[in-house]
Amino acid sequence: MSHPSESMSAYLDGELHGAELSNLVGHLGSCGRCSAELGDLQRVRAAVRSLPVLELPVGLVPEADPVVVPLRRNKGMWAGAAAAVVIAMIAIAALVTPDPQTSINELNSRFGARASLDPAFGPAKIVVPPLVGE
Amino acid sequence: MESVPLTWEEVARVYGRKIYNFAYRLTGNPDDAHDLVQEVLIRVRRGLASYQPGSFEGWLWRITRNAFLDDIRRQKRRPTSPLPDEVDRWDRASAESADVEYARISLGDDIQKALLDLPIDFREAVVLCDVVGLSYEEIAQACAVPIGTVRSRIHRGRKMLKESLA
Numbered sequence: 001m002s003h004p005s006e007s008m009s010a011y012l013d014g015e016l017h018g019a020e021l022s023n024l025v026g027h028l029g030s031c032g033r034c035s036a037e038l039g040d041l042q043r044v045r046a047a048v049r050s051l052p053v054l055e056l057p058v059g060l061v062p063e064a065d066p067v068v069v070p071l072r073r074n075k076g077m078w079a080g081a082a083a084a085v086v087i088a089m090i091a092i093a094a095l096v097t098p099d100p101q102t103s104i105n106e107l108n109s110r111f112g113a114r115a116s117l118d119p120a121f122g123p124a125k126i127v128v129p130p131l132v133g134e
Numbered sequence: 135m136e137s138v139p140l141t142w143e144e145v146a147r148v149y150g151r152k153i154y155n156f157a158y159r160l161t162g163n164p165d166d167a168h169d170l171v172q173e174v175l176i177r178v179r180r181g182l183a184s185y186q187p188g189s190f191e192g193w194l195w196r197i198t199r200n201a202f203l204d205d206i207r208r209q210k211r212r213p214t215s216p217l218p219d220e221v222d223r224w225d226r227a228s229a230e231s232a233d234v235e236y237a238r239i240s241l242g243d244d245i246q247k248a249l250l251d252l253p254i255d256f257r258e259a260v261v262l263c264d265v266v267g268l269s270y271e272e273i274a275q276a277c278a279v280p281i282g283t284v285r286s287r288i289h290r291g292r293k294m295l296k297e298s299l300a
Contacts, residue, residue: 005289006285006286006289008289009285009288009289009292010270010285010288010289013263013270013288015269015270015285040296041289041292041293041296043296044292044295044296044299045264045292047245047295047299048245048249048260048261048264048265048295049264049265050242050245051159051242051245051246051265052242053151053155054151054154054155054158055151056150056151056154056171057154057164057168060150060154060168060171060172061143061146061147061150061171061175062143062146062147
């Protein structure tokens with residue numbers, strides 16, 4: 001009797017189909033040796049899948065939402081966006097630190113620096129465009 | 135149609151943790167995993183400009199895998215099994231989070247060591263399947279081998295793991 005050993009992992013992974021699948025299922029019903037091997041493989045597979053998911057080290061990837069607003073495209077259009085950015089940054093500053101003196105420049109250096117992974121490409125920066133009238 | 139991240143930052147945020155876990159399970163070393171993630175993201179950034187629509191994950195994991203293999207060739211050494219001592223060298227996280235991470239890593243010590251004993255081709259196939267969660271077809275694309283080869287590597291890898299863990 002041939003034992004379809006190599007099909008078993010594919011079977012466990014849902015990667016076995018058609019005649020190959022039905023042949024293996026039929027064989028497992030009558031072969032204690034293959035049933036035992038399937039159980040072993042299932043335990044190994046479960047063990048690897050149970051490895052803890054590791055979190056990324058801090059600073060390895062850029063933080064979300066580096067705000068980059070193009071300068072001098074359409075002052076009218078960007079004036080509203082600029083105001084929204086400034087308001088958002090002030091709100092973030094209030095959340096991040098209780099110090100009311102935190103400036104845009106401080107925010108820029110704090111978040112801009114963290115948004116950079118590869119110094120060769122230069123740090124991502126929060127760019128605040130000029131307000132209306134400039 | 136598959137949605138393709140537009141920037142390397144988005145790729146980093148969406149796939150960074152998966153790439154890190156893949157890298158860690160292949161190398162068994164947090165420093166090497168850290169460096170590998172950085173290298174992959176640099177390659178992604180360079181490659182996105184010329185990326186042709188297709189299987190983005192296949193493209194990404196091919197880059198990741200090639201970066202790993204290049205690193206192996208460069209170092210001309212087999213990845214060592216550093217656990218658990220080298221975890222102490224992980225100075226990028228705070229002491230508290232390092233303790234938490236150490237406890238999490240220690241849970242899988244035996245399995246990690248058994249993975250590191252596998253030949254690279256088998257280790258890679260098992261990790262892509264069981265840690266990253268790719269289908270056989272995606273693994274075949276990433277490794278540029280037929281699906282039958284993927285199936286064989288995963289199966290033989292698991293049988294070796296069974297012997298190691300017995």
